[in-house]
Amino acid sequence: MKGYIGKALFVDLSTGEFRDEVVPDEVYESFLSGVGLGAYYLYRNIPQGADPLGEDNMLGFVSGLLTGTGSVVTGRWLAVGKSPITGGWGDSNCGGNLSPAIKRSGYDGIFFRGISRNPVYLYVDDNGPRLMDAGFLWGKDTVESEELLLEIHGGSRKVAVAVIGQAGEKRSLIAGISNDKGRMAGRSGLGAVMGSKKLKAVVLAGTGKIEPHNREEILKITKEYSDKVKNVKLPGMVKGSMLPMASRLMEKAGGLMPQDGMMSIPMMKKWGTIFSNTFGLPSGDAPVKNWGGSILDYHFSSYRNMNPDRIIEREERKYHCYSCVIGCGGVCNISDVTGGKFETSHKPEYETVNSFGALLLNESLDSIYYINEIMNRAGMDTISAGNTIGFAIECYENGTITRDDTDGLELTWGNTGAIIALAEKMINREGFGDVLADGVKPAAERIGKNSYMYAIDAGGQEPGMHDPRLDPILGIHFSADPTPGRHTVGAGLYYNYMRLWDFVSWAPKISSRGSKGNKYEATDETALKSVANSCIKQILDGSGGCLFALISGVGNWRLFDYLNAATGWEKTPDEYMEIGKRMQTLRQMFNVREGIDPMSFRMHKRIAGDPPMREGPLKGRTVPIEDMMKDHWKYFGWDGETGKPLGETMQALDFARLLNME
Amino acid sequence: MISIRVYPGPFGKRDLLDDDGFLQIEDGSTVGDLLKAMGIPRIVYNMGFYGLNYKKEPLDKRLSDGDTLSFIAPLAGG
Missing domain, CATH: 3.60.9.10 (Aldehyde ferredoxin oxidoreductase, N-terminal domain)
Structure with missing residues (x-):
């Protein structure tokens, strides 16, 4: 048990x-x-x-x-x-x-x-x-x-x-x-x-039982956390229209200070991830125009259409995933905007809204409901599909492709009809849709010419809708992880919310007075934070936990205590982080065995700020991504130049024995 | 004196806190006393953007040693 x-x-x-x-x-x-x-x-x-x-x-x-x-x-x-x-x-x-x-x-x-x-x-x-x-x-x-x-x-x-x-x-x-x-x-x-x-x-359809070591202790932790989630609320007068102002305020205060992760929960309870639709744009977190624009291209009169209040007006019911007490999910009625084709749809996530909204300069929320549903039904990743259409539009706008290539579609920024038509073609692998149906990297290889300049990826994976020029540690995870381009692995912001330093001896502490460090420099402290993010993410994914609970703080959602109560192991947080390091190292060993050069996963230079943006909230910001990747690997016990796990690290993690057990 | 952990978010005088985010304040102080001491703009706390131990509490609620007072902290994520 x-x-x-x-x-x-x-x-x-x-x-x-x-x-x-x-x-x-x-x-x-x-x-x-x-x-x-x-x-x-x-x-x-x-x-x-x-x-x-x-x-x-x-x-x-x-x-x-x-x-x-x-x-x-x-x-x-x-x-x-x-x-x-x-x-x-x-x-x-x-x-x-x-x-x-x-x-x-x-x-x-x-x-x-x-x-x-x-x-x-x-x-x-x-x-x-x-x-x-x-x-x-x-x-x-x-x-x-x-x-x-x-x-x-x-x-x-x-x-x-x-x-x-x-x-x-x-x-x-x-x-x-x-x-x-x-x-x-x-x-x-x-x-x-x-x-x-x-x-x-x-x-x-099995009905077997799942038995932990100490259910009583688990239920005690559960009650403590659930009570907090239940009690914590937004004031009733808070509206979605206030989010852009809140974004500016948070950004002005600077990011290098601890936050109470529990206080992020009310937004998730009220809206789910879609509060970021308008919160993410003024700070520069949400990418615009295939990662080359800003709110100066997609200003308030455009993005106010994505106000999360408009979406929850359509919510027929909220729902919770299994065992979730937060409940960020929802089912929306979309019958009127799809001409009766679909009655309901999952509430679109922020990632989908931005991938098919700001990233393409598309102002039509109605089109996003439709695209969300056809992508969910086809089983196509909206982050990748949105990025790939952004790539195609930029190719078209710059003359790399013409109407002859696009089956007559006028692929200009914000052309909602063309965006919908292309999404449908990608699903059906029809005409130009077949060129794009495998994502940006294969599409750039098929189109050739200078199209690679517009193919924003990391190791072939299209990145999630958060900009590393705002949060460089996010860029480390986009680039140095065995699964590149993923916004859920870690970020500087997540680190400030989790308060790992209260539990893990080597996790750098963020002073409550605010740090004077420069987040755009590759430092030992930055590397230790990104390593801590990677290790805890592996523990999370080994446990079945949700990132939003983790971000509410390890002192609130007591992951380490949960694991000990479930298993009876009585391991320390440092020992769990060592397991996380082993899991991450094994994933990296898989890639190295496949002959992958880890440096080839480095994110596209545009999103590292090369060249820097000339306007907007991310103006002038550059991330020294290669140096940051090397430091990250070094602190993992991998070769700092190549990203390959070192023999001494593999020995310390006992791989020779563990991988040969019968 | 009692010790209160404060997460002021983008508001107030963070230099009053120690490294771990604790503020020393006189025993018998209320939520309102602490918010004033921290220099939090009145409009922010009058609108109720804070929680004491993650609950909505009035400004005249008396604080206890070890309480946590924090402000809404939106997080971008997907």
């Missing part, structure tokens, strides 16, 4: 064989569960040089160690596999109700290899796993497919479904995996891996 199940399922889609494997306790003590369990198995079982869309790649669905233990905000699962975008380690994190269903079905992880001859789905209940014919689902979108599967297998039982849409079936490299009818594990292109295996869905 340690919170985890202690078993993994292996499915060979080529032969139709199943194999259960008992996972040794030491694997959990060394790598936790979730992404760590995934890295442990995939590193050992994917042969070097495997084609990401071939038989030898593996695709895993992993749950978190804390999921289902009585802890809260710990209901996230991850897809793991070799990424067809970066050619290295891939993972993608999602909420909803799938994570507990993996464990209730008797496993901490379900891993697939091989390729099925015909489309299939995996069904698991208390009688074990079965592969079922999915021919009747192939070609259907994620929502239709999930509804049909629930009709067949649901009834009164708790059944969870992960499924791909047309994007995954067509092996778009920016395809994700959906659950709960449109929540998306969108990054790393793992929907394409699922499509390449002809695996349409995973349906989980």
Whole structure:
């Protein structure tokens, strides 16, 4: 009884064989569960040089160690596999109700290899796993497919479904995996891996129990945190229209001071992530015009359309992911703006709003509701798709491509009709949409000429909607992580909210009086912060925790105490951070074994401020990204020049023994 | 004297805090006393942008040693 199940399922889609494997306790003590369990198995079982869309790649669905233990905000699962975008380690994190269903079905992880001859789905209940014919689902979108599967297998039982849409079936490299009818594990292109295996869905209907070591202690922590979340509120008079002013105020005060993360929760409760729609623009956090513009190009008269109050007016209901007490999700009625084509849709996330709004100078919120829903149904990552359309528009505006290339679309900034048409073409891999359907890097390779100048990526992955020129530590994570371009790994801002320094002996303390440090310089302190961010993120992804809970502060959402109560391990925060370091190092070892040069993941020079912006809130800001990446690697115990884990570090982390355990 | 942890956000005199964010204030002080001492603009606290131990409390609420007083801290994220 340690919170985890202690078993993994292996499915060979080529032969139709199943194999259960008992996972040794030491694997959990060394790598936790979730992404760590995934890295442990995939590193050992994917042969070097495997084609990401071939038989030898593996695709895993992993749950978190804390999921289902009585802890809260710990209901996230991850897809793991070799990424067809970066050619290295891939993972993608999602909420909803799938994570507990993996464990209730008797496993901490379900891993697939091989390729099925015909489309299939995996069904698991208390009688074990079965592969079922999915021919009747192939070609259907994620929502239709999930509804049909629930009709067949649901009834009164708790059944969870992960499924791909047309994007995954067509092996778009920016395809994700959906659950709960449109929540998306969108990054790393793992929907394409699922499509390449002809695996349409995973349906989980087990009813097993999840037993922690000390449920009473877990429930005590849960109550303490839940009470805080319940009590903390925004004043009733606060409106979305006040957010731009609040953004300016926060930015003026400077970023280098601790914040009470718990006080970020009321915004999430009221709006969800969409409060950033207007909050992120005045400070320069939200990218504009394919990362080359500012609010001077997309000023208040444009972005006020994205006021989050307008979106929640459409909210028919709010919802919480499994075990979440914050509840940032919502379902919006979009019938009127889609001509009755769709009744409802998940409330668009900020990432989607900005990817298809400010990034493209698109002022139409109605178009974003529609695009959000068609992307969710197709199973295509909105961050990647928005960035790729931004790239195409910039190519068109600069004459690199013409109407002859775009199937007659006039791809100018803010042309809503053309943006919608192109999104539809990408989903269907039709005409010019096929050129773009695999993301910016393949698109630039196909278009050639000078188009690479406009292809904003990090290691092939399109970056999330936060600008490293405002937060350079975010740029380190965009560039130096084994999964590049990801806004959820870490940032200077997150560090200031988590207060890790109260628990971790080596995490640099931020003085409450404010620091005089220059965040645009590569320093030892900056590197230690980014290393701390990376380690805690791995612990989070091994636990099934949500970033928004982590950011509310480790003293409030007591992750380390939760883990000890679940497992009975009694480890110190420093010992957990060492596990996080091991997990991160294993992901990096995966990439190095694939022959990836870690420096090649460096983010596009435009978003490092080369050349610097000439106007707007980020004017003149440059991030010395290569120096920062090198320092980050050095403090991880990796080679500071090459980013390759050093032998002495791998020895200290005991890899030779751990990776060869039977 | 009692010790109160304060997160003033973008407002007030941060140099009154120690490195860990604590303010020493006389026993018997209220929320209002602390906000005034910190130089928080009246409009900000009258609008209720703060929480005492994450709850809404009136300005005349008496403080206890170890309390936390913090202001709304929006975070960009997705």
